[in-house]
Amino acid sequence: MMATQEQIDAARRHIERLRDQHANDVTALVRMVDDGALKGQAGDRLTADLRAWDKGFKDLFTRALSLLDSLQPTDPAKGGPTR
Template structure:
């Protein structure tokens, strides 16, 4: 259980760091070139949010363990 709690805290910390990066980048973007960059940036942000959600879901409900042994 401790490993799961540690993984959850790390994922949540990474999500917060990502949000801080998003805020910083958002402040730097302006003008017409910024509009295209902002569209790419928003897509990047959505993708990362999806990854964080999947990671947290896997921590809450891990997939079944793989069998040990040799594969041929």
């Protein structure tokens, strides 16, 4: 079964919400560490890990949104893809 345009749009909104929430959460964590919540080499390693994790998730969200862009929605009235 293929997705309707409404389902694709809902998925896009959900992915964008998750992407924004992730960005806010990671930014807050990096700020906490940078402000001295964890000092020294451990803090530096955590900051580097958080930045790598952030990049990985940003790439994942970008790929997910690209996949949605490639979908051909079905026409619910006809049961087939729209063009």
